[in-house]
Amino acid sequence: MTESKRETERKYEAPSADDTAWLPDLTGVDGIESVVDRGTADLDAVYYDTDDLRLAGTSATLRRRTGGTDEGWHLKLPLSKDSREEVQAPLSEAVPDTLRELALSRTRGADLRPVVRIRSTRGVRELVGSDGTALAELSIDAVQAESLLATGRRAAWTEMEVELAPDTDLALLDAVDKALGEHGVAPAHSPSKLAHALEETDVGVSRVPAARADAVAPGSAGEEVLRYVKERIQALVNLDPAVRRDLPDAVHQIRTNCRRLRSVLRSYRSVLDREATDPVREELKWLGNELGAERDQEVLRERLRARIQALPGELLLGPVSARLQVWDAGNTSEARMRTLEALDSPRYLALLNRLATLTEQPPLRRKAARKPGKVMGKAVLKEYGQLADRMAHALELPPGTERDKALHEARKAAKKTRYATEPARDSLGKPVRRLGKRVKAVQQVLGDHQDSVVARDALRKVAVAAHAAGEPGFTWGLLYGQEQAAADRGERELPTVWAKASRRKLRKALNG
Template sequence: MAHKRETERKYEAPSARDSSWLPDLSGVGGVESVLDQGTDELDAVYYDTDDLRIARASATLRRRTGGADAGWHLKLPLSGDSREEVQAPLSDTLPDTLRELVLSRTRGADVRPVVRVRSTRRTRHLVGPEGDVLAELSVDAVRADPLPSGDTSASWTEMEIELAEDSDPALLDTLDKTLRANSIARADHPSKLARALEETGAGTQPGPDTSARTDEPGSAGEEILRYLDEQVSALVELDPSVRRDLPDAVHKMRVTCRRLRSVLRSYRPVLAREVTDPIRAELKWLGAELGAERDQEVLRERLGSHIRTSPTELVLGPVEARLRVWDVARTADARQRTLDALRSPRYLALLDSVATLVQRPPLRRRADRAPEKVMAKAILKEYERLAARVAHAMEVPPGMERDTALHQARKAAKRTRYATEPARSALGKPAKRFGKRVKAVQKVLGEHQDSVVARDALHQLAVAAQTAGEAGFTWGLLYGQERALAEQRERELPAVWAEASKSGTRKALAH
């Protein structure tokens, strides 16, 4: 399975046969010459669910013949003009790998052909002074037909410019100026599929039922639902990256689960808890399944960094080898745990639940109220819980009980910080400033908890080394370093907490 980043812009084109409308782009933005690459016949069948869940989530899935990259293509949204294209070899049926990558969007619903798009493509390479291809310009004469059959076909001509992988994105802006100066306008539709669905009528199937969205404009309900929409979309969009084990994907998905859980808890006066509490429980389950892999990532990097930065004379025995063996076994188990969770019916049920939550939210009476008071009250309530936990933790004598108390305070700090996020547009700078100060508390407590977890792992490694007859000196040394780091964070906490708990900050939120 191959993948690439695709950065392109689409334009309306008056004709595919006559290219006299196309300006000479030689000398524009470093383009030295324009080389004709001939014509290809492309035939693409796009797949989706009956209610077009893939397209509505800004992705496309197609099987295409013709051209240099015939096969199955899944296009996933990135920022700006970019998308990621995941490719699989041509086959008669949808490959299981791509079926899994769209699962967060389909939520297990069957996919079928929805539209056929045939294109006669004339391609030109925009070549730089050293003979390297900077971009590809193609003009397509397009015909679209709904599937399995339909009376309405559509046809149009379009042009797209796709950057070469290593080209400067600024080239698109430079070319765009020249094209606009020659009356060539940007296309109204982001993709061929979007236009085909609209113009053939294949996109008129009923979408998600949002008839129960009774949130009033400018209300607390509207602000919270906007935030929930963003987080649910993030959960869906991160799924393919987690399945492919892309960097930081597991961490981001786990944080998204936490954000959703926290906001559903903090804003219970706005959303009925008899609906949201079961969803929170399932988000907690998913976060825990993802947590095994994420925690191992953090431990691996932390312990490996300690060993790499230790003086050579203090690293006694096969320390690095033992760490690798320990990590490989735990990483494999944690990775499988993640994949098992994402392939489970329980996960699909959770995706259905959060989709229903934002489409038909269980709004309570306070949802219609002005957001300032409702949201400030929710934030301050979370702050009170945080303050109680911090005070308790600082009173507990050093040891395991204090470690546990500090960990509970850390979780309360996260909930408080996440409660500020949907309130930033309504409360402005006070919410942002307060969230930033609570984040500083969370950071100190998080580094303390990371040390607690690292010490537990170091103890396990020391015992295993001793059992194997290896020197335990280095493991003990690292354990002592971690204890010292934890004690340092405990000394930092009072000052950081004093800054976060300033009465002026809280008063600004309330007013």
């Protein structure tokens, strides 16, 4: 069983843990009424990582700690500059399977082993507000670190950290930071004890693979595209634990991220060799499809539930809500199982390794060394041209099934165009940002239309099941009609929205 909490803190250099005359009095700083000494504690933590420090390389840590009030296993995952999510599991000898799974997108299946032991004597002070509530905890640690790898080196230092209590405003951290700075207390040069220990014992220098910075020309199209690709890969890695824990919107975010990455690898084939990227794109497509079942069910459930809730009570004939719940329960359970099976599969592990190789050994083509303007502008315009062709075809068709399919294809082309603009925003500036914004509006209209198509298909199936059970079909037919009307409105709106995205000035600006 695991528990999690958000941890927001900042670390500082500390001259000494015994003589704290250097520590300023923080009473009166942004609502701090008093500083209360809570004594000392001895902490003993063994940090686990892969041989090449894959957790540390993604700013994550896994430790087994004894002593203090929160003994056990702690997996810390980065959220922002000052914040991390800490997932805790009870104390045990081996790494808990739950934490091993949550770290999988970072370890990529490599064995975890002890790398550093860190023992700290911690002096704790509470920063207390006027109502007696603890606003933050200030701790000063006398640290001793020992490498558990071949070097066996040791290091010692003193540091201080200020951690906000839950629900305390970040402004307090800023105010304390300012007060400490005015008294000469400097921020720590390492973001964590582990990072400090790895640096001091030379473990990090010898274990982390050397960066391939020399392979990418500064200011080039390759640099722009690879920066975006790395961001998307890191987002996928970060989202994996959230999907496994079934956090809100996590499946949607990781699926969208897969789509973005897959699309950009396609759009910028002139920069990255397709012999290397096409197999990655196929695996991203597979992953997106596996996760799509859960996301599609979530979207459809919320759409139908909102429609039902909006109806007057006299139009709800039969056990409508119960019927929807029965339909959703079966589909959701199956979709969730499909998601977890995909994330636990050897195929997913192989994809994670391919993505790592893509950034560590980028398959750059000759045009990657060129200036980004023309290279990226050409890629965006090529995607835009395919969107224009699909839109023209769809708008020529009469309403019906074929037009629905054509509009769905146009929607996918709109996404590809929009995603192609994202890596080019810095180099192409305002024109490409404007195009991305207007194509997004087209995508949204087409997306609402496609959601209506899917909803009508689901409503028909639910209505058939209701009829077979002897339940009234009136409400399901009414909902079907509402969805048809929504689709018709979208089709009438589409030409106007598309006209704004297809103005000649935009294309001319991108052509330079």
